[in-house]
């Protein structure tokens with residue numbers, strides 16, 4: 001089983017700290033990276049604000065296409081690329097966040113947290 005690592009400083013976390021679990025529920029993030037918890041919350045809210053209306057809009061605009069292909073398959077056609085875009089955006093923002101964090105905590109990197 002893969003060991004989960006902190007997305008910011010790279011220390012090993014418990015194996016329950018899965019990558020896409022809410023960081024607010026993981027003690028390491030709450031204690032060591034409260035700003036990461038905040039950052040992630042912002043990201044999720046941004047995502048909800050921008051992504052969901054887009055998906056709903058596209059789905060409605062293509063309602064007849066959906067009937068043609070069948071709704072579940074059509075939704076998966078939308079959601080899979082969307083999920084891919086989201087993961088890429090998250091990783092890109094995370095890289096920036098981690099850089100900032102490393103700059104401001106040069107000695108904390110890879111120490112136990």
Ligand SMILES: [Zn+2]
Pocket residue numbers: 006007008009010011028032033113
């Ligand atoms: Zn960390």
